[in-house]
Amino acid sequence: MNMITKKLDFSGGKNSWFDFWHTHIDWNGEGNKNWNKRKEFLDKLLNEFENIKSELKKYPNEYQTWIMIDENNSGEDGIYIHTKNPNSENFPLKIQTKKNIKCLNQNLSNFMKKTDLEIFGFEHEDGNYFYLSDKNYGISLTE
Numbered sequence: 001m002n003m004i005t006k007k008l009d010f011s012g013g014k015n016s017w018f019d020f021w022h023t024h025i026d027w028n029g030e031g032n033k034n035w036n037k038r039k040e041f042l043d044k045l046l047n048e049f050e051n052i053k054s055e056l057k058k059y060p061n062e063y064q065t066w067i068m069i070d071e072n073n074s075g076e077d078g079i080y081i082h083t084k085n086p087n088s089e090n091f092p093l094k095i096q097t098k099k100n101i102k103c104l105n106q107n108l109s110n111f112m113k114k115t116d117l118e119i120f121g122f123e124h125e126d127g128n129y130f131y132l133s134d135k136n137y138g139i140s141l142t143e
Contacts, residue, residue, distance in 0.1 A: 004048055005055045008081075012060035019085040020093075022068075022078045023048070031074025035107045038074045042111055049079050053137050056081070064092055064138045069112065071105055072127040092139045097122050097131060104128075 004023055009016040025045045031038030049067055056063055063083045070076035084091045101121025103109035112119050117132040120142060133141055 005051050008055070010055045010059045016059075016061070017085040018063065018081040018083045019087045019090075020080060020082050022080040024075060024078045026074045026077060029073060029075030031077075038108070039111065041074055042069075042077065042108075045077055045079060046115060052079060052081065053134060056137060062092070062139055064141060065133070066141060067117070067132040069108070069130045069132065070127065071103055071108060071130065093141055095120070095122065095131065095141050097142060101128055101130075103130065 008018075008021070025048065026038075026041040031041040045067060049065075052065060056065060061083055063081060065079070065081050068076070068078050068080060082091060082093055097120035101123060103112065103121070112130060112132060115132060118135055120131045120133075122129045122131065131141060
């Protein structure tokens with residue numbers, strides 16, 4: 001358990017739920033300065049995703065977990081966990097994505113392809129978002 005996961009309740013108890021809980025690694029957008037910086041933050045993001053998946057192995061309830069990468073803003077890259085929750089009837093999340101959305105940043109595209117995660121693209125007015133998920137963990141995000 002690390003600094004991020006030790007603050008989360010994976011017990012499955014009454015108060016153990018996640019309503020689009022997420023965290024960012026590059027809070028200040030430092031990765032926007034150059035590719036080497038961005039890659040450093042993306043590597044940390046993948047490491048934290050592995051830590052979260054490890055904790056979710058013990059979680060007794062249904063869940064979804066994914067990484068969201070903003071092609072244009074490193075500060076928006078994040079890890080998400082979502083479950084049934086008392087705030088809203090919004091679980092499971094089902095998004096309409098496309099597998100063939102092209103990432104214009106070749107370095108980022110190559111990085112994502114090397115992760116062995118499923119990659120789904122989502123077009124947004126500010127640029128493309130990419131959802132990365134591990135099909136062996138949780139409920140799928142797609143229809």
